Amino acid sequence: xxxxxxxxxxxxxxxxxxxxxxxxxxxxxxxxxxxxxxxxxxxxxxxxxxxxxxxxxxxxxxxxxxxxxxxxxxxxxxxxxxxxxxxxxxxxxxxxxxxxxxxxxxxxxxxxxxxxxxxxxxxxxxxxxxxxxxxxxxxxxxxxxxxxxxxxxxxxxxxxxxxxxxxxxxx
Numbered sequence: 001x002x003x004x005x006x007x008x009x010x011x012x013x014x015x016x017x018x019x020x021x022x023x024x025x026x027x028x029x030x031x032x033x034x035x036x037x038x039x040x041x042x043x044x045x046x047x048x049x050x051x052x053x054x055x056x057x058x059x060x061x062x063x064x065x066x067x068x069x070x071x072x073x074x075x076x077x078x079x080x081x082x083x084x085x086x087x088x089x090x091x092x093x094x095x096x097x098x099x100x101x102x103x104x105x106x107x108x109x110x111x112x113x114x115x116x117x118x119x120x121x122x123x124x125x126x127x128x129x130x131x132x133x134x135x136x137x138x139x140x141x142x143x144x145x146x147x148x149x150x151x152x153x154x155x156x157x158x159x160x161x162x163x164x165x166x167x168x169x170x171x
Contacts, residue, residue, distance in 0.1 A: 002101050005124070007169045008131040009096040011162045013089035016134075018155040019046070019141055020082045030148045031078070037140050039071060045144070046081060047073045049137050053088050056130045059110040060123065062095050070113065096127070 023031055023042060034040040039048045051067045051074060058066035067074065075081035104124035111118055138157055145154040163169040 002099060002104065005096050005099065005104070005127060005131075006093075007163075009089075009093040010166065010168055011159055012131055012134050013086075013093060014162050014166070015138055015157045016049075016085055016089055018157060019138055019145075020085065022145055022154055023078060023141075024082075025153075026145070026149065028078075033148070035144050035147065037144055039137075042141050042144050042148075043078070043081075044071070044073060045137055045141050046085070047075065049134060050074055050081065050085055050088060052133060053092065053130065055113060056126065057088075057091070057095075059108065059126070060095070062091065068113070092130075099123075 023046065026042070032041050032043045035042075037045055039045040048070060051070060051072050054063055054066040055070075057063040075084055104122065104127070106123055107120050108123045108126050109118065109120040110126075135157075142154045142157060159169075
């Protein structure tokens with residue numbers, strides 16, 4: 001199980017880097033345009049992903065602080081947002097690398113944010129959500145980019161492409 005989470009942490013960093021590379025090629029007004037996605041724009045959706053990762057990392061005991069709103073805009077500047085994303089992805093990869101199978105099976109208790117309620121579940125299940133949530137919203141960003149810039153603009157984010165490029169998960 002731990003090997004899978006290490007792969008997902010690496011994939012997460014790889015996919016985020018590819019999306020940010022594409023975002024930097026966009027016109028700023030298109031990048032910020034409200035296109036009707038759950039968080040409106042590409043910019044706000046990328047901020048949301050950083051926000052939620054920080055919330056989960058606080059729940060996991062990796063961070064001391066986290067935003068208290070899912071729609072918070074932590075960085076209005078794309079280069080600063082990318083720098084923070086890269087730092088968070090490196091933190092996630094290192095933390096996951098240091099986890100044991102026992103830690104993944106251990107119960108995690110936390111309070112939900114949107115509709116406050118106490119939750120207890122295995123750490124591994126919550127970590128699966130973190131990576132799935134990233135994939136979900138990266139898909140939204142990909143769709144927004146495709147709608148704004150055309151079918152060939154947004155990069156492939158398929159896990160199998162990551163595996164083939166890196167060799168991770170191919171054994």
